[in-house]
């Protein structure tokens with residue numbers, strides 16, 4: 001099964017304001033690994049860079065710097081063709097991602113044929129029905145004949161998930177896969193993703209605002225703030241024992257995970273400071289310092305990833321004296337064991353330009 005390594009990922013977008021040109025560093029030195037059978041959640045408020053990371057992995061955006069490498073179990077690099085088969089994305093909006101003019105069968109038959117997984121009409125029909133059964137859309141022949149407007153939002157997202165599986169997905173990037181669905185059906189779709197992950201040993205990146213589902217459905221959590229990963233670690237530790245001041249505010253603002261029937265989008269945004277935000281890439285220090293209740297003078301310098309627990313790191317000077325910098329094992333998604341430190345780490349020695 002394919003393993004995906006993201007190393008020192010950077011994305012700059014050009015900005016224009018009248019005659020002035022500048023750039024926004026939407027993603028700043030992000031590294032993690034997606035391993036078969038495990039889920040990494042990427043959490044953070046709107047605009048923190050989560051979707052841009054997803055789009056670069058799905059090759060919908062070109063990175064400004066950094067590397068995304070897929071490796072086979074024998075350690076060999078997965079080629080371009082296999083990458084397109086193995087790395088699949090589930091988008092947020094099941095209404096926009098399906099063509100209203102085509103049947104469900106068409107949506108699933110096309111990737112099966114394009115990726116060489118089905119040839120004749122009979123084989124294609126059989127595989128389409130099998131995919132529909134796997135995402136619990138039955139009776140499959142009936143669903144296959146329908147068009148998207150004849151399905152509910154949850155059913156459409158199940159079709160989108162089946163479509164991601166069709167080319168032989170091994171790595172699934174799920175970008176807010178349930179945020180546009182009715183609250184009452186979200187868990188069903190997330191449970192489906194979890195079951196498929198177990199059955200197919202998928203590596204999953206789950207992007208969400210919702211800390212409760214991030215904790216429940218992922219092994220490791222990365223917390224992004226203005227393009228940077230500010231905290232990373234095992235899901236329970238990050239949510240129950242957040243260490244970075246930003247994660248603490250997010251966790252405190254998240255609705256009660258036990259509450260039923262309420263929208264649990266979680267993580268009320270931290271208020272923006274007067275005078276505008278410190279933008280990533282435009283500032284060599286901690287980008288949270290203008291909103292941070294614990295900020296001191298040292299925060300004008302970029303903090304390293306300091307170890308705050310087992311495989312748990314916070315990019316915050318508060319922990320500088322605790323146990324030293326992340327060293328060799330700050331790779332969330334790399335299992336519970338230590339992973340190699342990668343070249344372009346997001347460290348104090350490597351400030352954003």
Ligand SMILES: Nc1ncnc2c1ncn2[C@@H]1O[C@H](COP(=O)(O)OP(=O)(O)OP(=O)(O)O)[C@@H](O)[C@H]1O
Pocket residue numbers: 013014024026044045046047048049050051052053
């Ligand atoms: N094509 C683009 N051109 C310019 N800026 C962009 C582009 N795409 C994203 N951005 C900016 O990059 C930053 C990160 O956006 P991104 O969509 O990745 O954040 P996000 O965390 O996924 O937010 P959301 O949860 O709202 O989707 C934002 O400031 C956004 O405005």
